[in-house]
Amino acid sequence: MGNIFENIGGGVIGTGRRIIDVLALFVDVLYWIFVGPFKGKAAKREGIFEQMLFVGVKSILIVFFVGLFTGIVIAMQTAPQLDSLGAVIYVAGLVAVSITRELGPVLTGLVIAGRVGAAFAAELGTMKVTEQVEALEGMALNPVRFLVVPRFLALIIMLPCLTIFADAVGIFGGYLIGVFNLNINSALYIDTTFRFLTAKDVVTGVIKSVVFGGIIALIGCYYGLNTRGGAEGVGKATTTSIVSSFILIILADCVLTAVFFFSDM
Amino acid sequence: MGEVIIDIRNVYKKFGDRQILSGVDLQVYKGETLVIMGGSGCGKSTLLRHMTGAIKPDTGSVYMRGQDMGELNEDGLDALRKKFGMLFQSAALFDSLNVRDNVCMPLREHTKLDESIMKIMVKMKLELVGLRGFENLMPAQLSGGMKKRVGLARAIAMDPEIIFYDEPTTGLDPIVASVIDKLILDLSNKLSITSIVVTHDMNSVFRIADRIAMLHEGRILQVGTKDEIRNTDNPLVKQFINGESEGPINFFMDSEGYLEELTK
Numbered sequence: 001m002g003n004i005f006e007n008i009g010g011g012v013i014g015t016g017r018r019i020i021d022v023l024a025l026f027v028d029v030l031y032w033i034f035v036g037p038f039k040g041k042a043a044k045r046e047g048i049f050e051q052m053l054f055v056g057v058k059s060i061l062i063v064f065f066v067g068l069f070t071g072i073v074i075a076m077q078t079a080p081q082l083d084s085l086g087a088v089i090y091v092a093g094l095v096a097v098s099i100t101r102e103l104g105p106v107l108t109g110l111v112i113a114g115r116v117g118a119a120f121a122a123e124l125g126t127m128k129v130t131e132q133v134e135a136l137e138g139m140a141l142n143p144v145r146f147l148v149v150p151r152f153l154a155l156i157i158m159l160p161c162l163t164i165f166a167d168a169v170g171i172f173g174g175y176l177i178g179v180f181n182l183n184i185n186s187a188l189y190i191d192t193t194f195r196f197l198t199a200k201d202v203v204t205g206v207i208k209s210v211v212f213g214g215i216i217a218l219i220g221c222y223y224g225l226n227t228r229g230g231a232e233g234v235g236k237a238t239t240t241s242i243v244s245s246f247i248l249i250i251l252a253d254c255v256l257t258a259v260f261f262f263s264d265m
Numbered sequence: 266m267g268e269v270i271i272d273i274r275n276v277y278k279k280f281g282d283r284q285i286l287s288g289v290d291l292q293v294y295k296g297e298t299l300v301i302m303g304g305s306g307c308g309k310s311t312l313l314r315h316m317t318g319a320i321k322p323d324t325g326s327v328y329m330r331g332q333d334m335g336e337l338n339e340d341g342l343d344a345l346r347k348k349f350g351m352l353f354q355s356a357a358l359f360d361s362l363n364v365r366d367n368v369c370m371p372l373r374e375h376t377k378l379d380e381s382i383m384k385i386m387v388k389m390k391l392e393l394v395g396l397r398g399f400e401n402l403m404p405a406q407l408s409g410g411m412k413k414r415v416g417l418a419r420a421i422a423m424d425p426e427i428i429f430y431d432e433p434t435t436g437l438d439p440i441v442a443s444v445i446d447k448l449i450l451d452l453s454n455k456l457s458i459t460s461i462v463v464t465h466d467m468n469s470v471f472r473i474a475d476r477i478a479m480l481h482e483g484r485i486l487q488v489g490t491k492d493e494i495r496n497t498d499n500p501l502v503k504q505f506i507n508g509e510s511e512g513p514i515n516f517f518m519d520s521e522g523y524l525e526e527l528t529k
Contacts, residue, residue: 127359130357130360131355131357132359135351135353138351139370139375140344142343
């Protein structure tokens with residue numbers, strides 16, 4: 001019996017410590033972004049671009065497919081319901097709003113957490129266990145400035161871009177079903193989409209994606225830099241980072257949606 | 266003896282429940298090659314990491330040029346770190362960069378030299394370790410010995426005053442090992458660099474050392490010149506340098522407990 005409480009207590013303490021550590025890493029990252037440049041120690045621009053390329057450009061294809069299929073699925077799932085009300089045209093608005101507000105940012109975030117966050121954890125984890133991180137420190141190069149900041153910046157810049165792209169593709173997916181399967185007039189579909197879609201929908205989605213980007217980068221880098229125990233440790237860091245990112249993304253989505261909901265955005 | 270460059274005073278360090286260092290006192294003099302030897306897991310690498318500032322002692326202090334490293338902030342520590350180079354056990358080359366960029370890394374980050382000058386400097390450093398012409402290879406394409414030599418080229422890229430070597434010859438064939446030893450000797454003789462070498466490779470110890478410190482169970486057993494160590498009276502040191510399995514250092518657990526554990 002005592003064991004159960006010990007385990008639960010240990011788990012809670014461990015989680016609490018990790019949360020504090022991640023927040024400390026976040027503060028460190030902010031320091032290097034905002035204070036570092038004034039001390040002549042800015043993150044390298046090439047490093048940031050390299051990461052942006054990896055995070056953004058090379059993720060376009062999977063984000064394209066995820067967005068497209070999500071749009072198609074929502075249109076197909078909702079069409080029969082709306083049809084029974086004689087309101088099949090509202091598929092356009094439903095697809096547009098649900099994609100931009102919710103599914104675009106969240107699904108893009110999850111896909112990128114799986115692709116990019118995991119890669120960060122694995123790469124930094126390998127660097128950690130092969131003494132490369134210590135080598136950086138030994139050369140008087142701060143690992144946070146050198147490894148985490150470029151990845152963090154790349155994600156909070158590129159994830160919103162990918163999200164807007166996913167939004168557009170998702171709406172296009174809905175359009176394909178609406179026009180070719182539900183036989184809605186093309187001009188009418190587009191018109192209805194923009195009648196329901198407001199800038200607020202897109203903006204709240206983009207705000208979410210900035211937060212998700214930060215979460216993915218911090219979690220991936222945190223688990224990477226705290227890897228212990230060789231190849232096994234790298235594997236563990238990678239999986240833990242994905243699971244943690246997923247949970248935190250969903251949690252942050254819930255919190256942000258509530259904030260937008262109650263502040264009437 | 267010259268000026269003391271690193272002064273370790275009564276350092277204790279614990280990892281979890283394991284006491285790694287228990288009261289280490291050691292002085293390193295400018296320009297000498299000091300070898301720290303001892304069995305695996307006796308705390309050699311931990312001691313080395315205290316000197317580079319990667320680990321801070323639980324109690325006691327490490328002074329580098331009279332400055333207490335435990336009290337320096339990140340900037341102060343970085344200023345010191347620019348003056349020393351480190352060769353890691355696994356070479357610790359950056360996987361994503363080729364040989365040239367690996368060696369170039371400290372120069373690129375800490376100096377404002379022109380790209381063409383850096384290229385020349387990299388060539389010179391690689392020539393020193395006998396690897397000129399390998400600039401464009403990636404670390405994955407190199408053998409273990411070559412990686413260590415590139416690691417050494419990187420360690421000396423900034424023309425450091427102190428170089429730390431963590432098991433520089435472990436896992437290398439005898440010829441490459443002696444090449445590395447010769448490099449260490451050359452660097453300290455020609456450029457009068459202070460070298461601190463952690464190793465348990467006896468051939469290498471007697472080739473390169475000016476002074477030898479024997480570390481055992483977190484304490485310094487004896488410090489002395491090559492001859493003093495060779496003619497030591499300390500049975501532990503004697504057993505270690507002769508590589509004998511029988512002696513005061515017990516490799517096996519207590520034999521009485523063994524039978525009990527087997528039949529439990």
